[in-house]
Amino acid sequence: MTQLARTPKDIGHAIREARKAKGFTQKELAARSGVWQETISKIENGVASTKLETLFDLFAALDLEIQVQPRSKGSQSGLEDIF
Amino acid sequence: MTQLARTPKDIGHAIREARKAKGFTQKELAARSGVWQETISKIENGVASTKLETLFDLFAALDLEIQVQPRSKGSQSGLEDIF
DNA sequence: CTGGTTTATGATGCGGAGGCCATAATGGCG
DNA sequence: CGCCATTATGGCCTCCGCATCATAAACCAG
Secondary structure, three states, X not given: OOEEEOOHHHHHHHHHHXXXXXXXXXXXXXXXXXXXXXXXXHHHOOOOOOEHHHHHHHHHHHOEEEEEEEOOOOOOOOOOOOO | OOXXXXXXXXXXXXXXXXXXXXXXXXXXXXXXXXXOHHHHHHHHOOOOOOEXXXXXXXHHHHOEEEEEEEOOOOOOOOOOXXX
């Protein structure tokens, strides 16, 4: 369960997945992360380019972390190739 | 060469590393990414919470990508344990 | 030390992210 | 089908990230 991400939308997906996996509602996650439910909704749907700060708040609440790595293999998870 | 990140500062470091590794100056990276040199400086130093959009612009120019994963092993790269 | 490149700092102005409230749309479930 | 929980929209307002220009500080040859 590790998600590759190259766009804000990818991040949104990853967050939604993780949240569901943990059985949280947006409201619950909001409470745990200090980020508002409305904002979470937007982020999960890729609306608006989130601030890193907010992102990490969510990651902390979901017990996620990020790994920065070279784009070795071209789009191996076979989803987006938008540009 | 894959960097773990849990804070904006971590991201900044990763970017600086990657940039240096490619032998770019901030100015060059600025030209390639469309992000201003001054902004890159701030990001690399962890000043200000960057927008995801900007981040991905830089990642694209540096040929980097992100991986979202559970915080399995407790701080294995031995740097931050701030909270 | 001196000059040139690279990086950092500072100020201004605009646009957009997110806090916040209200409400609409959606989705089970009995 | 109505009812309640969950999620999505929209508006308002404040704050701050980034573009942009100018300049200072730090580095690094030579």
